[in-house]
Amino acid sequence: MKGFLTAAVASLAVSQVSGHYIFQQLTTGGTKHPVWKYIRQNTNYNSPVTDLSSNDLRCNEGGASGRNTETIEVRAGDSFTFTLDTPVYHQGPVSVYLSKAPGSAADYDGSGPWFKIKDWGPTFGGGGAQWTLSGSYTANLPVCIPNGEYLLRIQNIGIHNPYPAALPQFYISCAQIRVTGGGNTNPSPTALIPGAFKATDPGYTANIYNNFNSYIVPGPSVFSCGSNGGGIEAPPASTTLATSTRPATQPTNAPAPGCTNPVAKWGQCGGNGFSGSTCCAAGSTCNAINQYYSQCV
Known part of the structure; x- marks a missing residue:
């Protein structure tokens, strides 16, 4: 359990850094x-x-x-x-x-x-x-x-x-x-x-x-x-x-099948040059803000 919590905290930190x-x-x-x-x-x-x-x-x-x-x-x-x-x-x-x-x-x-x-x-x-x-x-x-x-x-x-x-x-x-x-x-x-x-x-x-x-x-x-x-x-x-102009929304209300690393709400989930996870945690959707940035909202 301790290892899982440590990994979760590290994952959140990476999401925060990559998202802004x-x-x-x-x-x-x-x-x-x-x-x-x-x-x-x-x-x-x-x-x-x-x-x-x-x-x-x-x-x-x-x-x-x-x-x-x-x-x-x-x-x-x-x-x-x-x-x-x-x-x-x-x-x-x-x-x-x-x-x-x-x-x-x-x-x-x-x-x-x-x-x-x-x-x-x-x-x-x-x-x-x-x-x-x-x-x-x-x-x-x-x-x-x-x-x-x-x-x-x-x-x-x-x-x-x-x-x-x-x-x-x-x-x-x-x-x-x-x-x-x-x-x-x-x-x-x-x-x-x-x-x-x-x-x-x-x-x-x-x-x-x-x-x-x-x-x-x-x-x-x-x-x-x-x-x-x-x-x-x-x-x-x-x-x-x-x-x-209003961006298109990528329909990912829940983690896609096979997604092992869903992005937390408010984290980055796409954009030109982005190489991280493109699926969001349950309850949030990957929204394309512009061509450089999509965010789980």
């Missing part, structure tokens, strides 16, 4: 730094946060402290890149935030005000919406922000499963940076996290499969000055796109 993604690597000054060197490592594998009242919305589960994370110096106006272990495949916006630490970024829990510096939202046309799905996201720091240490936060909100039947999923990471060469502008608007995202936000409750022809990214509006540009960036031609 995490922003785990930072690039600055043209150097792609080692995984987790400047990004706080989360403790929930790559599972999402769904509780709008949770402090985990700041820097993910396990990200309240950065004492085991180094802080990298970045000049105001310079570019940075967040890279994931697996490209984003859940349709929904990607946003970047900053919060200035009162002292050391490593000691900062993110409880102060946050301001947004970038949104990647949908573009509409051809009867549907197109989202930027990528393995990395690049933006610039605003040139006018004050010098000091900051938490640099990136999030993807997966709205692929319509609310309220399923809650939007927040995929979050925070890097620790020390800004130099900045200005003296106090960014605005700002918001606290939790608190920046509400269950009544149209960008939170949006159903991407039903009459979806406009979208407001949740959170405060983008602050911009100089080279960071701000605003919503349209998907570049070289980026993989996902169109918000």
Whole structure:
């Protein structure tokens, strides 16, 4: 029995890891730094946060402290890149935030005000919406922000499963940076996290499969000055796109005959390049979210 439980726990952990993604690597000054060197490592594998009242919305589960994370110096106006272990495949916006630490970024829990510096939202046309799905996201720091240490936060909100039947999923990471060469502008608007995202936000409750022809990214509006540009960036031609049309459903309400490794609910069960089990545990169905990802729901 002990061996069976151990195997079951290991199987669940593998399912969690294979089913989602995490922003785990930072690039600055043209150097792609080692995984987790400047990004706080989360403790929930790559599972999402769904509780709008949770402090985990700041820097993910396990990200309240950065004492085991180094802080990298970045000049105001310079570019940075967040890279994931697996490209984003859940349709929904990607946003970047900053919060200035009162002292050391490593000691900062993110409880102060946050301001947004970038949104990647949908573009509409051809009867549907197109989202930027990528393995990395690049933006610039605003040139006018004050010098000091900051938490640099990136999030993807997966709205692929319509609310309220399923809650939007927040995929979050925070890097620790020390800004130099900045200005003296106090960014605005700002918001606290939790608190920046509400269950009544149209960008939170949006159903991407039903009459979806406009979208407001949740959170405060983008602050911009100089080279960071701000605003919503349209998907570049070289980026993989996902169109918000209702996906086909694979009829697997119960494990298929001969299936010895059914995927737990919410785990990945298909998609281009996926080599794992394609049948779901009893009570869930393998649903094709897009060509890159199918999930047991």
